[in-house]
Amino acid sequence: MHTQILFCPTPTVMRPEYMGSGFVKAVNVMYSQPGQEDANVPASAIPQDTVSGARLLASLRHAAIVISDHRDQLNSLNVFPVPDGDTGTNMSMTMNAAIDAMGDEDSPELTVDRVASTFAFGALMGARGNSGVILSQILRGFANSVEGKSQLTAAQLVAAINNAAVTAYKAVITPVEGTMLTVMTGAATRANSSLLEGGGIPDILEAAAQGAAESLSHTPEMLEVLMKARVVDAGGQGIAYMLRAIANRSRGDTTPIQIGEINPKPYIDSSDSTGSTDTHEGSGFCTNFVVFGDDLDLDILRERFGEAGDSAVVIGDRTVVKVHIHTDRPDRVLTLAMTFGNLDRVSIDNMDRQIEDLAAQARQDRQRSATGYDIIAIVDGAGLGKALLSVGATAVFQRGSGGRGALHELGEMIESAESGCIVVLATSTECLPEIHAVASKSGKDVTVVEATSFVAALTALSDLTLTHDFTAAVAHMRRTIDATESIELVTGDGGVNLRINGTVRTTANTASSALISGLQEVAVIDPEICTIFTGIGAGQAEIESVLRTLADTYPDASIEVVEGGQSDSTFIIALE
Amino acid sequence: MSQPHRIAIVTDSTSDLPSNIRERLDIRSVPLNVHFGAATFQDRIDISNEEFLRRLTSEPVLPTTSQPSTGIFEMLFRELADSYDAIVCVLMSSKLSGTMQSAHLAAAAVAEVIKVEVVDSLNSSLALGLMAVRARELSSSGEDAASIAQTLRAETNSYHLVFFAETLEYLHRGGRIGKAATLLGSMLQLKPLIRVEEGVVIPFERTRTRKKALLGLEAFVSAFASIDTLAVLHIDTPDDAATLLAKIAPKASRIDIPIGVFGPVVATHVGPGAVGIVVRELGTSS
Numbered sequence: 052m053h054t055q056i057l058f059c060p061t062p063t064v065m066r067p068e069y070m071g072s073g074f075v076k077a078v079n080v081m082y083s084q085p086g087q088e089d090a091n092v093p094a095s096a097i098p099q100d101t102v103s104g105a106r107l108l109a110s111l112r113h114a115a116i117v118i119s120d121h122r123d124q125l126n127s128l129n130v131f132p133v134p135d136g137d138t139g140t141n142m143s144m145t146m147n148a149a150i151d152a153m154g155d156e157d158s159p160e161l162t163v164d165r166v167a168s169t170f171a172f173g174a175l176m177g178a179r180g181n182s183g184v185i186l187s188q189i190l191r192g193f194a195n196s197v198e199g200k201s202q203l204t205a206a207q208l209v210a211a212i213n214n215a216a217v218t219a220y221k222a223v224i225t226p227v228e229g230t231m232l233t234v235m236t237g238a239a240t241r242a243n244s245s246l247l248e249g250g251g252i253p254d255i256l257e258a259a260a261q262g263a264a265e266s267l268s269h270t271p272e273m274l275e276v277l278m279k280a281r282v283v284d285a286g287g288q289g290i291a292y293m294l295r296a297i298a299n300r301s302r303g304d305t306t307p308i309q310i311g312e313i314n315p316k317p318y319i320d321s322s323d324s325t326g327s328t329d330t331h332e333g334s335g336f337c338t339n340f341v342v343f344g345d346d347l348d349l350d351i352l353r354e355r356f357g358e359a360g361d362s363a364v365v366i367g368d369r370t371v372v373k374v375h376i377h378t379d380r381p382d383r384v385l386t387l388a389m390t391f392g393n394l395d396r397v398s399i400d401n402m403d404r405q406i407e408d409l410a411a412q413a414r415q416d417r418q419r420s421a422t423g424y425d426i427i428a429i430v431d432g433a434g435l436g437k438a439l440l441s442v443g444a445t446a447v448f449q450r451g452s453g454g455r456g457a458l459h460e461l462g463e464m465i466e467s468a469e470s471g472c473i474v475v476l477a478t479s480t481e482c483l484p485e486i487h488a489v490a491s492k493s494g495k496d497v498t499v500v501e502a503t504s505f506v507a508a509l510t511a512l513s514d515l516t517l518t519h520d521f522t523a524a525v526a527h528m529r530r531t532i533d534a535t536e537s538i539e540l541v542t543g544d545g546g547v548n549l550r551i552n553g554t555v556r557t558t559a560n561t562a563s564s565a566l567i568s569g570l571q572e573v574a575v576i577d578p579e580i581c582t583i584f585t586g587i588g589a590g591q592a593e594i595e596s597v598l599r600t601l602a603d604t605y606p607d608a609s610i611e612v613v614e615g616g617q618s619d620s621t622f623i624i625a626l627e
Numbered sequence: 628m629s630q631p632h633r634i635a636i637v638t639d640s641t642s643d644l645p646s647n648i649r650e651r652l653d654i655r656s657v658p659l660n661v662h663f664g665a666a667t668f669q670d671r672i673d674i675s676n677e678e679f680l681r682r683l684t685s686e687p688v689l690p691t692t693s694q695p696s697t698g699i700f701e702m703l704f705r706e707l708a709d710s711y712d713a714i715v716c717v718l719m720s721s722k723l724s725g726t727m728q729s730a731h732l733a734a735a736a737v738a739e740v741i742k743v744e745v746v747d748s749l750n751s752s753l754a755l756g757l758m759a760v761r762a763r764e765l766s767s768s769g770e771d772a773a774s775i776a777q778t779l780r781a782e783t784n785s786y787h788l789v790f791f792a793e794t795l796e797y798l799h800r801g802g803r804i805g806k807a808a809t810l811l812g813s814m815l816q817l818k819p820l821i822r823v824e825e826g827v828v829i830p831f832e833r834t835r836t837r838k839k840a841l842l843g844l845e846a847f848v849s850a851f852a853s854i855d856t857l858a859v860l861h862i863d864t865p866d867d868a869a870t871l872l873a874k875i876a877p878k879a880s881r882i883d884i885p886i887g888v889f890g891p892v893v894a895t896h897v898g899p900g901a902v903g904i905v906v907r908e909l910g911t912s913s
Contacts, residue, residue: 137691137693178729180694181725184697184725187697223728441815441817442815442817442833513815513817514839516831516832579835579836582815611816627836
């Protein structure tokens, strides 16, 4: 029985932006398969190297077990499309639903068609989550391809693997590279090559498993969120496990699969917190481009580019090829590429800088206010500074006790801030003239907002809507400051001073009695949160007595103690 | 028209529409799933709000949620094909859930049998619910499926869902925290005001207390020039919801569904104590 293969090139993985103008080739697979006549051929006449229904069933069952075994690990890798940590559970449950659909069927006469279609149906109904749905489409694609067949030849198996990849692509509204789709395609690509080299079924399955693992290791380069989290794609890893399980089993090997078997170049296993496992020494450039030509030979391209750098990924077809490669000499790589055809979409990134940039971007995202102005708060106390950052300050300047001289650094902070509009938020009456002087010297549009106390500043910031514009923000903050009352307790030689809105009102023997006077005067009704900011020198016993006083006065409030680190008061009490 | 055009309206369980409204308007709802450990419940079908809340607050492991399978949509579409001529299916934001994905596949599978228009609400909860109600209104006035879908898509910007959570933990664990992730790890506790915009979660006010958060919701409503309808949502704080409703009700032209409850799937992601508002503006379209 001969199998004519017209051709079977790699499925082309293309994102729209890599296309030349005018055409979109989602996937391009051509294959031919023998007719349906083999469905009735007696078992003895079928070559040994075929996939029977029973063999397919056993393989899929084994794959399901392996996915379950690795469920927790897959969950921990899950960051795309949403980081909800359930890829492992979803793929596992989808496979289990598929297995349940088979029930106890185990007859040696089972056809491949029956197994595949039953599995596909079970997965379709029981698909869980995004990865489950894609997996169910992979199974459906496989099933569609083997419809009517009782056994599969090597070529038919390869055709089915290709169709599984194609169908998976069609399943996703917006196909994204760096996911299960890429991994499945990688598997199909290598399976195709193996078939062309005359491989039998175990070779093909082995190639598919290797292709999947290879593509998987590149997924962080294709999907920024994976790179940021320093993980490979969870769904892709699941596919890689299943294919590895099936490949091993076809050689009679059912030993447990280790993570290292799947990732030839592992990025971070998410349980590894020791840092970068980047395998590049020294600098290197991540170089990407597309080559347009006639009659491009992928194997030759792979060989040549493979010699020119590391981690070369070459995918495409005879007219459009996408290349991704790490090299110290991007100029040489591009020159080489130009000998094959026309270049497009060239991008070259300094890989060491990339990591730094990602970190800086994350910092900036955290601190940047949404509206195009910066708020620089002036405080005395590390913890106080952090608290203000929590509620919206974009930067904090520590004035230190009596640090008038250091105010020029405030000027530098203003200049290096992102926006042209700056609010300088003073949190006490210290150094105000100097602050104003620094502000007016700046070429930027700087407004000083004077909060009479830290609590006033805290309240003003936390009341700010993230969408206030600059002018509205300043006005709003000033109004809030006027309406806020603050309590500070200062322990000294003569007892404990109670300061309200910056002025000493009374002196008491203990912190808690000073506080009680303060609470009466300020008369806040029913605060939800009481926050105690402790300064340098606040003793443990004192802290506890202040805590108890607040708890007794406001039994329904939640009370937080924050180490403020301020030097000009022992306790700052915020009531909200 | 020679023959009445019967249109089925389908949505998902996160629409939080009261069941009597759904029955009266003939709006079908496909349930998402809530998972407590290995046990799976269909949202609003297998588990009541009370039972869900009890488990949410007492079980050591948080529940998770998942989209309906393609098969469930397919089965419903085929069933509807017997008595309807076309289906308009409006669902929760594709950026927050794979529900749209499942529906698309099902629609493709039944394409020969019945026409299904799948619309991404880019929203959830009662904002989605109000869109489903709108779809029924449009079909009652004679619009066909394609035209209804087109109108809904053009109007997605008029629906606003705003809420605050007692803590960001639930959004964080469920993976839908979106841009509010920048507020995690803040030194001081926050109950930020959050809205769903263009399908994703975005914080817009860093409130610290529940009282201020409720005031913030009120202020949000005041900012609209003209409101067609609105609703207040809560999980287990009906008094707060009623108080808030009394303050904002006068701003709307009409109120069909005054108070709704965040169903189990939404509650899994926002947590107990959350309160929200849904507004449909008048007179805007994208």
